[in-house]
Amino acid sequence: MRMRTTAAIASAAALTLLTGCGAADMTKQASPYANAQGARTVTLSVQSWVGAQANVAVAQYLLEHELGYRVDTVQVDEVPAWDALSQGRVDAILEDWGHPEQEQRYVEDKKTIAPGGDLGVTGHIGWFVPTYFAKKHPDVTNWENLDKYAELMRTAESGDKGQLMDGSPSYVTNDKALVSNLDLDYKVVFAGSEAAQITQIKQFAKEKKPFLTYWYTPQWLFEKVPMTEVKLPPYKEGCDADPAKVDCAYPVTPLQKYLNADFAEEGGKAAEFLKNFKWTTEDQNQVSLMIAEQKMRPEEAAKKWVDSHESVWKKWLP
Amino acid sequence: MATITATPRKAAPPGILTHPAVRKLLILAVAAAILVPLAVTQWGGTTWPAALTVDVSEPLGKASDWIIDNRDSHPLFLYFFGHVSNVVVIAVRAVYLALLAVGWAGVTAIGALIAWRVAGVKLATGTAVAFLACGLLGMWVPTMQTLALMVVAVLASVVVGALLGLAAGLSDRMDRVLRPVLDTMQVLPAFAYLLPVVLVFGIGVPAAVLATVVYAAPPMARLTALGLRGADKEVLEAVESLGTTARQRLLTARIPLARKELLLGVNQTIMMALSMAVIASVIGAGGLGDRVYQALASVDVGAALAAGIPIVLLAVVLDRVTGAAGERLGESGKSPLTWLYALAAAAAVAVAGRLAGFLDWPEAWEVDIAEPVNRAVDWMTAHLYSGVPVIGGTADWAAHFTSWVLNPLRDGLQWLPWWSVLLIVAALAWLIGTWRTALTAVLAMAAIGVLGVWNPSLDTLSQVLAAVAVTLVIGFATGIAAARSDRFERALRPVLDVFQTMPQFVYLIPVVALFGVGRAPAVAAAVVYALPAVVRITAQGLRQVDPAALESARSLGATSGQQLRQVQLPLARRSLLLAVNQGVVLVLAVVIIGGLVGGGALGYQVVFGLAQGDLATGLVAGAAIVCLGLMLDRVTQPTERRPRKGA
Numbered sequence: 001m002r003m004r005t006t007a008a009i010a011s012a013a014a015l016t017l018l019t020g021c022g023a024a025d026m027t028k029q030a031s032p033y034a035n036a037q038g039a040r041t042v043t044l045s046v047q048s049w050v051g052a053q054a055n056v057a058v059a060q061y062l063l064e065h066e067l068g069y070r071v072d073t074v075q076v077d078e079v080p081a082w083d084a085l086s087q088g089r090v091d092a093i094l095e096d097w098g099h100p101e102q103e104q105r106y107v108e109d110k111k112t113i114a115p116g117g118d119l120g121v122t123g124h125i126g127w128f129v130p131t132y133f134a135k136k137h138p139d140v141t142n143w144e145n146l147d148k149y150a151e152l153m154r155t156a157e158s159g160d161k162g163q164l165m166d167g168s169p170s171y172v173t174n175d176k177a178l179v180s181n182l183d184l185d186y187k188v189v190f191a192g193s194e195a196a197q198i199t200q201i202k203q204f205a206k207e208k209k210p211f212l213t214y215w216y217t218p219q220w221l222f223e224k225v226p227m228t229e230v231k232l233p234p235y236k237e238g239c240d241a242d243p244a245k246v247d248c249a250y251p252v253t254p255l256q257k258y259l260n261a262d263f264a265e266e267g268g269k270a271a272e273f274l275k276n277f278k279w280t281t282e283d284q285n286q287v288s289l290m291i292a293e294q295k296m297r298p299e300e301a302a303k304k305w306v307d308s309h310e311s312v313w314k315k316w317l318p
Numbered sequence: 319m320a321t322i323t324a325t326p327r328k329a330a331p332p333g334i335l336t337h338p339a340v341r342k343l344l345i346l347a348v349a350a351a352i353l354v355p356l357a358v359t360q361w362g363g364t365t366w367p368a369a370l371t372v373d374v375s376e377p378l379g380k381a382s383d384w385i386i387d388n389r390d391s392h393p394l395f396l397y398f399f400g401h402v403s404n405v406v407v408i409a410v411r412a413v414y415l416a417l418l419a420v421g422w423a424g425v426t427a428i429g430a431l432i433a434w435r436v437a438g439v440k441l442a443t444g445t446a447v448a449f450l451a452c453g454l455l456g457m458w459v460p461t462m463q464t465l466a467l468m469v470v471a472v473l474a475s476v477v478v479g480a481l482l483g484l485a486a487g488l489s490d491r492m493d494r495v496l497r498p499v500l501d502t503m504q505v506l507p508a509f510a511y512l513l514p515v516v517l518v519f520g521i522g523v524p525a526a527v528l529a530t531v532v533y534a535a536p537p538m539a540r541l542t543a544l545g546l547r548g549a550d551k552e553v554l555e556a557v558e559s560l561g562t563t564a565r566q567r568l569l570t571a572r573i574p575l576a577r578k579e580l581l582l583g584v585n586q587t588i589m590m591a592l593s594m595a596v597i598a599s600v601i602g603a604g605g606l607g608d609r610v611y612q613a614l615a616s617v618d619v620g621a622a623l624a625a626g627i628p629i630v631l632l633a634v635v636l637d638r639v640t641g642a643a644g645e646r647l648g649e650s651g652k653s654p655l656t657w658l659y660a661l662a663a664a665a666a667v668a669v670a671g672r673l674a675g676f677l678d679w680p681e682a683w684e685v686d687i688a689e690p691v692n693r694a695v696d697w698m699t700a701h702l703y704s705g706v707p708v709i710g711g712t713a714d715w716a717a718h719f720t721s722w723v724l725n726p727l728r729d730g731l732q733w734l735p736w737w738s739v740l741l742i743v744a745a746l747a748w749l750i751g752t753w754r755t756a757l758t759a760v761l762a763m764a765a766i767g768v769l770g771v772w773n774p775s776l777d778t779l780s781q782v783l784a785a786v787a788v789t790l791v792i793g794f795a796t797g798i799a800a801a802r803s804d805r806f807e808r809a810l811r812p813v814l815d816v817f818q819t820m821p822q823f824v825y826l827i828p829v830v831a832l833f834g835v836g837r838a839p840a841v842a843a844a845v846v847y848a849l850p851a852v853v854r855i856t857a858q859g860l861r862q863v864d865p866a867a868l869e870s871a872r873s874l875g876a877t878s879g880q881q882l883r884q885v886q887l888p889l890a891r892r893s894l895l896l897a898v899n900q901g902v903v904l905v906l907a908v909v910i911i912g913g914l915v916g917g918g919a920l921g922y923q924v925v926f927g928l929a930q931g932d933l934a935t936g937l938v939a940g941a942a943i944v945c946l947g948l949m950l951d952r953v954t955q956p957t958e959r960r961p962r963k964g965a
Contacts, residue, residue, distance in 0.1 A: 032407045033411075033414060033463055033523075033604060046612075048612075074604065075608060075611060076521060076602065077928065077929035077930070077931075078929075078930075079931035079932075080520075080928065080929070083386065083520050084520070084521055084602070087520060089520075089521070089522050089602070105387075110390075168929070169922065169925055169926040170926075190916075190922065191916060192836075192913075192914070192915060192916030192917075192918075192922070193614070193835070193915075193916075195618075196835035196915075199835070295692060297686075297688075
């Protein structure tokens with residue numbers, strides 16, 4: 001009996017020693033894989049679309065080769081990435097498409113996330129039809145005429161309605177609300193991932209079939225499959241405030257960077273560098289095309305771009 | 319372990335079977351005749367009536383918001399979950415740093431030496447080759463991350479499982495409480511476990527480890543309890559007569575006697591933990607699973623394969639080594655001295671590796687398989703994908719399967735009035751099982767309706783049914799062939815062995831390459847995953863049919879086809895039912911994961927909930943998955959059950 005009590009006390013003591021006696025704030029825990037072997041590590045969130053991969057690839061290449069950091073990348077979807085960023089499990093998000101709710105919560109209220117400035121790229125989400133179809137039927141580019149073409153856009157998955165193809169469930173989208181609020185004869189079908197959506201679009205384009213898809217600029221696919229935007233009711237400030245009642249187009253968003261608040265202050269050169277990181281749509285598209293179309297590894301694509309654009313990135317280094 | 323040998327002869331011949339079955343159906347028909355008109359007049363329509371649903375997304379959304387807002391201030395988090403999370407992070411980090419400090423040469427050497435001591439030279443070589451292959455594929459660091467997470471999760475699961483098992487093994491009351499819970503946990507798909515832990519811990523390693531522990535501990539608990547309860551009564555009596563105390567009896571007799579079960583439990587736990595550690599990449603586990611997940615998101619089959627191969631290698635090595643350790647238990651004890659030598663040798667290699675700078679896997683030794691694989695896949699999609707003359711391409715098959723099988727099946731299920739679905743569930747469950755299983759099944763199905771996810775659940779159900787049908791046709795055919803030809807069975811065995819040890823996630827890679835994205839590839843992955851278990855149980859069941867019965871049939875001049883149809887299959891009815899039950903449970907697990915490759919329905923809602931941080935949607939879908947799993951298990955459950963895959 002005595003042995004058991006001693007063992008219990010010993011293990012309890014060990015546990016307290018191990019964890020410290022007081023409170024443990026789980027929102028301030030880094031990834032267990034960070035800063036291994038004394039290397040200074042930066043953890044970047046990489047989203048699943050190619051443009052974001054391009055940002056991260058170039059930032060990673062420069063951090064590793066110019067500033068001597070070790071870079072971990074984690075794939076986290078957009079909304080959970082904010083939570084991870086706030087907890088310090090990720091140090092930076094390089095391309096955010098606008099999440100007002102999260103911004104209010106983490107930047108304004110809790111102050112655990114600090115804005116990192118413009119990425120330099122302007123993003124816009126919209127509905128697109130292939131240009132070969134829009135040329136034949138010019139009136140399809142106005143949303144009021146979409147119902148006329150619903151029959152042409154039917155697929156096995158959309159049943160007796162037209163198909164509006166969405167990509168990954170994690171992207172910013174109001175499409176379900178838009179279809180019901182604009183009373184359209186369409187069904188939103190999620191391809192499951194952007195890659196799947198691209199595969200699908202390419203197949204449609206090969207057979208010159210009509211389709212309607214959620215898409216966004218800047219995007220390298222436009223160079224392969226030219227697409228024309230469908231005009232939705234114009235965007236007005238605040239018309240997308242209630243996600244269920246949205247009935248207007250998507251805004252034009254200057255893409256933002258965000259850093260973990262502690263990292264922004266104590267991150268040294270890496271934080272400085274990430275704040276300075278700013279390039280143009282053309283730059284990003286160049287790298288994206290190399291990754292997605294020429295199937296280069298992100299590191300190689302980044303190296304190729306870095307080698308030929310010294311004047312651009314020299315300014316970012318602290 | 320439930321064996322099928324016990325009662326093949328008692329399997330009821332059809333004449334007796336019809337009698338209670340008719341009675342059960344009559345009772346059901348009477349009940350339906352009373353209840354259905356009531357239900358229809360009250361709540362008509364085909365889908366679950368809106369009046370009977372409870373909207374739980376609002377309170378769930380509020381709970382999730384509250385947790386996020388209070389995670390850094392509420393005492394519950396600061397003093398309890400915070401510490402749990404801390405311990406996990408510290409432990410994983412410690413193991414990870416230790417693995418990195420030993421270096422690749424050291425890890426390989428230590429792994430090989432352990433394998434050599436417990437399992438012999440052949441497996442030692444295998445282990446070394448497996449580790450080197452991980453390095454060659456450029457996956458050394460992710461492999462170590464997964465290994466670190468695994469070590470912590472397995473240790474925790476074994477401790478928790480052994481404690482629960484001890485309680486259930488020693489106290490009858492605990493056993494009665496725990497058994498149904500553990501039984502149920504065994505049939506639930508891994509995906510359903512992810513959401514509750516994310517809700518509390520947020521995305522990251524702590525959540526991943528805890529989900530893994532919850533998933534992997536039950537087999538350890540079951541087998542521990544089984545081992546303790548199964549100990550030889552005579553030996554125990556003999557020990558008791560020596561005047562030992564209860565604790566001495568436990569330590570010196572009961573636990574040592576249960577060694578085999580305990581080791582089998584550890585083996586099971588490791589396999590389940592590995593499978594979960596990979597799936598948990600969806601909630602930020604990092605490591606190999608994350609690489610597969612990233613690659614799947616961009617349909618980069620080559621990269622997914624490069625990360626998938628190490629997972630398979632780890633699984634096979636761990637399974638064989640722990641399995642061999644279990645088999646060797648009975649042999650004469652090894653001297654501790656050889657262990658000491660092995661340890662010294664491993665330490666020497668690690669130190670030598672360190673001094674020689676063999677810590678990080680050298681980049682020059684990495685082989686990039688992603689590009690050639692992707693080229694092969696591109697060739698395949700260009701040539702096999704569509705437009706192949708006569709047989710059509712794989713994408714055409716997928717499209718046809720979707721529009722000729724999956725769509726009609728889904729539409730049919732959704733077209734059925736809701737009460738008739740409940741009625742069918744009740745009838746099936748009662749015919750195969752008891753009134754208890756029927757009641758559970760109906761209640762589970764009703765719960766799905768109440769949660770307001772009736773239609774997506776039926777969508778998932780249609781995929782499960784289609785996949786199970788395909789699995790059973792192929793599985794029974796292969797199983798019969800294996801039972802009739804020894805040579806075929808010998809050739810098949812190693813294939814089944816490897817397939818049974820692979821984590822579910824890995825199956826998604828090749829199907830995306832072949833069938834693109836959608837419901838058809840999800841079904842295909844499910845079929846491949848469930849097939850080995852079905853083949854194995856079928857073959858075993860047929861082989862265990864009483865030879866005397868076969869002999870007498872033969873002497874009556876029955877052809878071999880007649881023997882099969884009229885003697886073997888009816889007598890093996892029990893194991894065939896087991897095969898169906900296993901098939902259904904395994905198929906459901908993979909169809910849900912199919913949400914990652916466009917499978918839609920419940921799996922997609924879970925992925926969506928995780929991706930959008932909309933835990934309300936995800937949790938409701940998770941609960942529906944649990945109910946669906948319960949329902950399917952109960953409907954197909956013969957009176958005796960069997961531990962799942964790999965047991």
